[in-house]
Amino acid sequence: MQLPADWWILVVAALLVGGVLAGGFASRLRLPGLLLFLVLGMVIGDDGLRLVSLGDPRVAQIGGTIALLLILYEGGLTTKPKDLWAGAVPGSLLATVGVLLTAGVVGAGTYFLLDIDVLTAFLIGAVVASTDAAAVFAVLRRAPLPRRLASLLEVESGANDPLAIMLTIGLIETWRGAPGVADWAGFAVLQLGGGLAIGGLIGIAGSWTLMRVNLGPEGAYPVLALGIAGLSYGAAAAAGASGFLAVYVTGLIVGAQVPLHRRGIRTFHRGLSGTAEVGLFLLLGVLVFPSQLPAVIGPGLIVTIVLVLVARPIAVVLCLVWLRYRWQELTLISWAGLRGAVPIVLATFPFVAGYPDGLFIFNIIFFVVLVSAAVQGSSIRLVARWLGLRTNTTALDPVAENVPIGSINTEMIEVRVTDDLYIAGRQLKDLTPPHGLITSILRGNRILIPSPRTRIRSGDLVIIAAPHHSSASKRVTAWARGEQPPPTGHHPPRSPSG
Numbered sequence: 213m214q215l216p217a218d219w220w221i222l223v224v225a226a227l228l229v230g231g232v233l234a235g236g237f238a239s240r241l242r243l244p245g246l247l248l249f250l251v252l253g254m255v256i257g258d259d260g261l262r263l264v265s266l267g268d269p270r271v272a273q274i275g276g277t278i279a280l281l282l283i284l285y286e287g288g289l290t291t292k293p294k295d296l297w298a299g300a301v302p303g304s305l306l307a308t309v310g311v312l313l314t315a316g317v318v319g320a321g322t323y324f325l326l327d328i329d330v331l332t333a334f335l336i337g338a339v340v341a342s343t344d345a346a347a348v349f350a351v352l353r354r355a356p357l358p359r360r361l362a363s364l365l366e367v368e369s370g371a372n373d374p375l376a377i378m379l380t381i382g383l384i385e386t387w388r389g390a391p392g393v394a395d396w397a398g399f400a401v402l403q404l405g406g407g408l409a410i411g412g413l414i415g416i417a418g419s420w421t422l423m424r425v426n427l428g429p430e431g432a433y434p435v436l437a438l439g440i441a442g443l444s445y446g447a448a449a450a451a452g453a454s455g456f457l458a459v460y461v462t463g464l465i466v467g468a469q470v471p472l473h474r475r476g477i478r479t480f481h482r483g484l485s486g487t488a489e490v491g492l493f494l495l496l497g498v499l500v501f502p503s504q505l506p507a508v509i510g511p512g513l514i515v516t517i518v519l520v521l522v523a524r525p526i527a528v529v530l531c532l533v534w535l536r537y538r539w540q541e542l543t544l545i546s547w548a549g550l551r552g553a554v555p556i557v558l559a560t561f562p563f564v565a566g567y568p569d570g571l572f573i574f575n576i577i578f579f580v581v582l583v584s585a586a587v588q589g590s591s592i593r594l595v596a597r598w599l600g601l602r603t604n605t606t607a608l609d610p611v612a613e614n615v616p617i618g619s620i621n622t623e624m625i626e627v628r629v630t631d632d633l634y635i636a637g638r639q640l641k642d643l644t645p646p647h648g649l650i651t652s653i654l655r656g657n658r659i660l661i662p663s664p665r666t667r668i669r670s671g672d673l674v675i676i677a678a679p680h681h682s683s684a685s686k687r688v689t690a691w692a693r694g695e696q697p698p699p700t701g702h703h704p705p706r707s708p709s710g
Contacts (some may be wrong), residue, residue, distance in 0.1 A: 253497015
């Protein structure tokens with residue numbers, strides 16, 4: 213006997229496994245994995261092998277909303293407070309003024325260059341106005357961009373969705389009725405102010421709960437953190453505020469205020485977010501009909517050119533030129549404004565609402581995202597190298613991470629060793645951590661008890677026990693990178709080989 217869910221479980225599991233393997237293969241080819249997920253979705257959809265059929269765009273909208281919630285929450289959890297402050301002003305400018313400028317320029321350019329209705333043109337501008345958190349976070353994990361630029365892009369992509377959503381919904385309501393200036397102002401204040409307030413309150417309450425309530429099994433804390441994210445989004449949406457902004461703010465607060473269970477919570481939600489990204493792009497790929505895309509290639513290329521080469525650079529320059537960014541940095545920020553799942557999900561809004569050009573808008577946006585992921589996503593490294601802005605370490609991968617131990621004044625500092633670190637290949641007798649003591653080294657499935665002759669290898673996880681100190685991880689990071697001055701009389705070995 214077979215249950216109704218059996219076939220769906222098999223198909224979803226096979227797609228998930230195939231999507232993840234395809235993503236790993238794409239990373240070797242320096243291609244965005246999310247692009248392959250979109251293509252895979254189109255292959256198995258109605259215009260391809262017809263393994264999965266998705267005739268109702270509302271299903272994609274619901275699935276997309278849940279996936280974006282998980283992605284934005286994980287983005288908030290993994291954002292470091294110091295990076296948030298570093299990118300707060302420029303990121304906020306791009307997430308607000310930049311979105312308005314991008315939407316306006318794309319809308320105006322589309323209206324004058326294409327024979328379409330003015331409202332349709334500005335709906336296209338609003339939908340593509342925000343960069344995509346999933347695409348940007350994925351790029352930052354694999355592209356060695358300078359920390360200053362990575363922080364800015366991280367804040368922008370996490371915070372600009374609410375305004376794009378607000379513009380899209382507002383324009384749809386303009387089609388349905390005739391909202392005035394006061395209606396738009398009230399809507400904006402409620403969306404942004406309410407999202408910030410509700411996200412902040414639930415974030416504070418959730419952090420207090422996670423730190424003070426004893427739940428027993430360690431695995432219960434990531435699940436509770438997930439429930440807190442759902443409460444934040446649901447409460448904001450019920451109040452008419454931006455649930456996406458609220459859940460991002462909640463993630464920021466929980467990530468910064470819950471050090472005791474931070475590692476488990478982040479690991480759980482990083483995996484959940486990755487799964488959501490795969491599922492979302494597969495779902496959106498199934499929703500589109502590839503046979504309809506050739507008809508929008510011409511208009512799609514026009515919108516893409518206006519967006520990438522005109523609107524985005526104008527928004528970046530007008531928002532950031534006052535903050536002493538060099539032209540190389542402005543160029544890279546402009547090129548790194550990737551579009552992904554968020555615009556495609558927003559493109560389902562006019563489609564579901566019954567807007568006359570809803571299908572046209574969806575196909576245009578899908579084409580723009582395909583081009584953005586294929587061209588911009590695959591060339592970030594090359595552009596950064598050409599502009600002289602590459603670094604030796606990936607921006608979002610910390611070298612040293614604190615793991616507090618209960619309420620005692622002691623913490624474990626974990627160092628993931630990579631080839632580019634100074635300590636890789638050196639013996640412990642030649643290395644003295646500036647803070648704490650190396651207690652063990654995890655190498656593959658083995659735990660090594662260190663001795664002076666133990667040589668650290670790339671891929672090792674070095675565990676250091678140390679008294680709690682606010683700058684402990686920073687000092688250990690400097691030591692691991694070779695930036696810590698050696699003690700008097702110490703001469704590091706000439707070669708790490710041996």
